[in-house]
Amino acid sequence: MLKVQEIRELIKLVDQSNLDEFVYEVDDCKIKMKKNQAGVVTVASQPAVAPVVVEAPQPQSAPVAVQQEAPKAEAAPAPVANENLHQVTSPMVGTFYASPSPDQDVYVKVGDKVSNDSIVCIVEAMKLFNEIEAEVSGEIVEILVKDGQLVEYGQPLFLVKLQ
Structure with a gap:
């Protein structure tokens, strides 16, 4: 099983590459990333629960969606008002x-x-x-x-x- 940091690195590499699709399979774990004209990357892992799409921040690039098996949580990011x-x-x-x-x-x-x-x-x-x-x-x-x-x-x- 890949570590979270390794998955993040894969997402970055696929996002910055000319690849349109990337698939990685080991045992019962499968990671599939697709990039279309809108710049969407998809990550899937062990189909046990309905997939959830989560917006991942990317600096000045196309939006990236990460699909992972987990229940959806309410996210309310707080803005950072102070530069410090x-x-x-x-x-x-x-x-x-x-x-x-x-x-x-x-x-x-x-x-x-x-x-x-x-x-x-x-x-x-x-x-x-x-x-x-x-x-x-x-x-x-x-x-x-x-x-x-x-x-x-x-x-x-x-x-x-x-x-």
Whole structure:
């Protein structure tokens, strides 16, 4: 099974290439990406649930849709008003968890200082618990999702005031 970062890299490469279609199959996992005139890339994996189309942000290029097997979550990205704020976004579709387990404290709360490699939450996708790092140094100023909430690819999770 490919890791999320590897799938992201494949999406980028297909988007930037002259390829119109890309298929990758291993065991019971299949990833299929198609690009048409509108620049849409499709990713499919294990047909167990009805597919969901999720908009993925791309800088000054055609929109990219990622099709993945997961229930649709309500995404309401918050705009970053201050240039000194960084959005920590979800790298995948999944369930947001603020703590390592229900009986433990949350990873971070508003006002906490974080560094590049600080774990700020977990996003569960397909029974895999993926630790999400802050990617920047600063202070958590807002938590944009609730514990147990479904999140989309690219959905802002935290606002971090940069140091």
